[in-house]
Amino acid sequence: MLYQSILNAFVKKGHPGVSVLVRTREEGTWNGTAGYARLEDQTPVRPEHLFHTLSCAKAYTATAILMLWEEGLIDLDARIDRYLPADLCDDLPNGHAATVHHLLTHTSGIPDFDDNMPYFEVFNDPYAPTWEDALEIVKAMPPLFPPGMGCQYRNTNYTLLALIIDQIAGSHAAFLDTRIFRPLGLANTYYKIQAGLPRPPKMVNIYYDRYGDGCLENLTDEMCAINQNGSIGSAGVIADMTDCARFMEALAGGELIGPEAWAKMTAPAFPGQEWRGSGIGIMDWTDSRGRVHRFYEMAGSGGQGMAQTRTFPLEGVTISCATNVGSTNRPNAHVNFYALLDDLMAAVFNASAALPESPSLDKRAVIR
Numbered sequence: 001m002l003y004q005s006i007l008n009a010f011v012k013k014g015h016p017g018v019s020v021l022v023r024t025r026e027e028g029t030w031n032g033t034a035g036y037a038r039l040e041d042q043t044p045v046r047p048e049h050l051f052h053t054l055s056c057a058k059a060y061t062a063t064a065i066l067m068l069w070e071e072g073l074i075d076l077d078a079r080i081d082r083y084l085p086a087d088l089c090d091d092l093p094n095g096h097a098a099t100v101h102h103l104l105t106h107t108s109g110i111p112d113f114d115d116n117m118p119y120f121e122v123f124n125d126p127y128a129p130t131w132e133d134a135l136e137i138v139k140a141m142p143p144l145f146p147p148g149m150g151c152q153y154r155n156t157n158y159t160l161l162a163l164i165i166d167q168i169a170g171s172h173a174a175f176l177d178t179r180i181f182r183p184l185g186l187a188n189t190y191y192k193i194q195a196g197l198p199r200p201p202k203m204v205n206i207y208y209d210r211y212g213d214g215c216l217e218n219l220t221d222e223m224c225a226i227n228q229n230g231s232i233g234s235a236g237v238i239a240d241m242t243d244c245a246r247f248m249e250a251l252a253g254g255e256l257i258g259p260e261a262w263a264k265m266t267a268p269a270f271p272g273q274e275w276r277g278s279g280i281g282i283m284d285w286t287d288s289r290g291r292v293h294r295f296y297e298m299a300g301s302g303g304q305g306m307a308q309t310r311t312f313p314l315e316g317v318t319i320s321c322a323t324n325v326g327s328t329n330r331p332n333a334h335v336n337f338y339a340l341l342d343d344l345m346a347a348v349f350n351a352s353a354a355l356p357e358s359p360s361l362d363k364r365a366v367i368r
Contacts, residue, residue: 008034010336013336014325018322018324019241019321023245039218051240056299057191058233058280059298061233069261074100077101079099081096084160084167093110093144106157134159135156184255186243188243189237207325208326212330241320266278287346288350293315306337310345
């Protein structure tokens, strides 16, 4: 099958394993895998295996914030110091000027803890920094720009959103569990409080090219510690591809938030950033017949691997995939992963003459 040959070619480029779900109205659901969940004993990847999804967590966090907005429990235009402790905001760059909406759209000007995170020390110690440690790093940094005067993707924004949910709902992790995971039946999605963490059953091993020399190390224990103890709101969700697809389809399909909240989530974050919404991407892809297809995505990449879910609501298509090799120092990791996604989309859309063209921002190819 064409889908399987695409996965096999991806693994041959040096990636340990990959899992993919493709769902279309015409063909139903296809779950495919290639490569290994564990290189050490050559355990093959299976559709039920779990992967770290990294920044895909931002889509869940943004959804939670918009749920609270719909319920009148949060004002998106309020400054974050209304919801966060004064002592935190006092030391935080733009802590008394940025709004909740600025955090959602990465327009707060608050710098990123990742810019100065001592990851080599984390791997060698192993020391797993907490979110408190991350914010201490940020406090010593100057703001990037005044709030609303620029747009730079920064994990700190979503860490602060998680803390705001804590202040309003008691626990952002419990909110995600009771308001998103359980209602949607996401039994194979884990974040902070589910039994089995930091390394739930059926999770793949994580491999990392620490020195960028092509040599992979098994850093599963270290990466799981970082995942559980460190970033909140911006990363930390572990799931299989079925659950990832279910979440994005429910989000775009109106099961989680209403039309007004969806309009806020999908509004361009900033002039010139029409492809970025609040926690998700909004992009167009042109098939070989010149038809433009609008998709919404959640995406993540980093030390734990790469993951992405794209849903095309008009066409009834969803593609979800993940791999278990860290992308940070891996030569061509992103190039190969996006080529995999492009090949899968081409296999779906170029083969069908019946799929409609969706409304689009313009006729460009997908922006990365």
